[in-house]
Amino acid sequence: MHELSYATSMLNTILDTVKNHNLKNVKRVSKIKLEIGELTFINVEQLKFAFQVISKSTICEGAEIEVEFIKPYVTCKECEYSGELEELEDLIISCPKCGSLSLKIEGGKEFNIKNITVEFEED
Ligand SMILES: [Zn+2]
Incomplete structure (x- = not known):
């Protein structure tokens, strides 16, 4: 725990x-x-x-x-989307714009x- x-x-x-x-x-x-x-x-x-x-x-x-x-606040390495993640339903974090998993977690x-x-x- x-x-x-x-x-x-x-x-x-x-x-x-x-x-x-x-x-x-x-x-x-x-x-x-x-x-x-x-x-x-x-x-x-x-x-x-x-x-x-x-x-x-x-x-x-x-x-x-x-x-x-x-x-969570992320920057996407593929499409350069930068912003908050609204939906966090499972442990897989993907870009809300292009779906890429290649994200930099800023917060x-x-x-x-x-x-x-x-x-x-x-x-
Ligand atoms: Zn993206």
Whole structure:
């Protein structure tokens, strides 16, 4: 299940970020916004579940996860078509204009943490 490795790197990145920014009195991370390329074929439900499990007893426990999908963006080496792929029904990616399989994938494999919402302890 590759969702677990994405969830792990997500958790480590967030914990590192909070640590590196030297944020004091962080109570919890309440919300995480992600950008996920459709070509990662991540199952968001599995990702959320894996994250829920591994973030137990960290500041990320119970964080709400919001996902924005990024469509694959390709350039065709045959006809020079350049644009998004609307239909992604199977694992075979072909040029929507000429059907060529000789494509350069410019985008769609992203896995980015766009932003996080942090709650602080009140003193
Ligand atoms: Zn083409």
